[in-house]
Amino acid sequence: MTFNFNEEHNRRKTNSTKWDSVDKVFGNTEVLPLWVADMDFACAPGIVEAITKRAQHPIYGYGHIPEDFFASAMKWANKRYNTSIKREWLTTVPGVVPALNLAIDAFTKPGDEIIIQPPVYFPFFSTIKNNGRNIIENCLIEEDGYYYMDLEDLQNKITTKTKMIILCSPANPIGRVWTKEELSGLLEICKKNKIIVIADEIHADLVYEKGSHTPFYSLSEDAANMSITFMSPSKTFNIAGLFSSLAIIPNPDLSIEFTHAIARASLENLNIFGIESVIAAYNEGEEWLDELLVYLKGNAEYIHNYLKTNIPEVKMRVTEATYLGWLDFRGLGLKGDHLNEFIINDAKLGLNEGRGFGQNGDGFMRLNYACTKKTLEEAMALLEKAVKAYKLNV
Structure with missing residues (x-):
């Protein structure tokens, strides 16, 4: 090695x-x-070199996000997932957890219901609760340590107040890579009930069978139009402390609403070293x-x-x-x-x-x-x- x-x-x-x-x-x-x-x-090494080079310039003011940043992410998605992302689909966020808060603010109202699938990443609970929304738990089914989606339970728990599901894909903490069939089943239920899918795909690069991860937006045109997907090299390349991630939003109406939420929270800027690290990670890592x-x-x-x-x-x-x-x-x-x-x-x-x-x-x-x-x-x-x-x- x-x-x-x-x-x-x-x-x-x-x-x-x-x-x-x-x-x-x-x-x-x-x-x-x-x-x-x-x-x-x-x-x-490419990330360390890029950060070191930038650090050698002794001024650390606000960072401009160059087109190379977005191009590197588009190229990465094409190479690792065989998907095509358009430039206009992309916007930046400082991290996935802040992005979850932004999505909840943009697409739901206090008192609305948001579905999660425990056992699942614990900030899913706190972001919903802290924003005054109601948590609906569609618990995963466990059989000898292996977990499955309970789609029948999902359908049964949806009400007129249910507006969103937060999908952890691949799943943290259970380490599942959802199959295309599982994701398609979830898609059909959410499409039927007009539920927005927020896909946290921060662990998408950390799959052991290459090509096994299916980005939610890639399932179909319907999936692309009713979803927001978060991607980031932060877990993959051990740069979580540099707070630089991306949101993939194919639907222009959803994109406008999400961008407004970013502006309301004043989260347009990224860490200057994070910008360099994302480009280096996706281009050289x-x-x-x-x-x-x-x-x-x-x-x-x-x-x-x-x-x-x-x-x-x-x-x-x-x-x-x-x-x-x-x-x-x-x-x-x-x-x-x-x-x-x-x-x-x-x-x-x-x-x-x-x-x-x-x-x-x-x-x-x-x-x-x-x-x-x-x-x-x-x-x-x-x-x-x-x-x-x-x-x-x-």
Whole structure:
């Protein structure tokens, strides 16, 4: 391999949320942090070079977004997903979570209903609630750690107040890549009921089977006209702290409304280093990403096999996408606060509690495996030791 993903980088005292906030988040400075979704790997060299070059100019004023920025995203979508994006479909947003707030503001009113599909990325809950809209939960069906959409339940929960669904594709935290058939089924229900689809596709590049991700807008002309899709290199290339993303809006009427929401929130500008990093990522990062995906899948397989061999009471399927493992502790009889305390105080691990992704996440923990093999080996050893001690005491 050309890139060394086994190289250790000390991130402490770099103002890293993941590493420097453990005491605040977990109340324990000794935990090994495997939680918030950024990677412990150095960025692709082209990104580092582009940022370094820009940093050498000693003035950091407001940034102009050049056409190269949009062209790089269009070229990337064509290469990775075999889709054609028109320039007029694109606008910028500082991040996907702010963009969710903008979409809710633009296309719904207080008291309207918005559908989500738990277990799902926890800001979906807070953005809806904080904007005075009502959450409708179309919970996913789980069978032995594998999740499916419940389209019958989706249809049954729609009312005249239901205006939007927020789709997580690929799905976080469960690591599913939705099939074209699943997405088409969701499309038909939403089309019939005139529901706007907001597709969070921030993990779209992190799929292990190349070409397996289907962008929602690419399903059909109807899908394009009733949806907004968010794309970003932030998770893919480990540049989340540079706050630069894009919205794909084929419908000009939706685009106008969304642009007005951006203006109301004064979110037109992007980080000047983010602009450079997006262009470099999409134009020069493909080889790095392809090698990264091999490494990440290897990490997922390592965890799966380690648990199966050494801690069979805890399960994790090898994910289809993302670098986030969904660990099932129900076999140990651990749930709720008891599980959370066990992970933090006994296993000394900093993970994301499953309940944050919805009540059907109780008994689960999300583990970020975008780290070195050495770190994962340490984490699994800590977990095994804690589980053995727990079993002796129950």
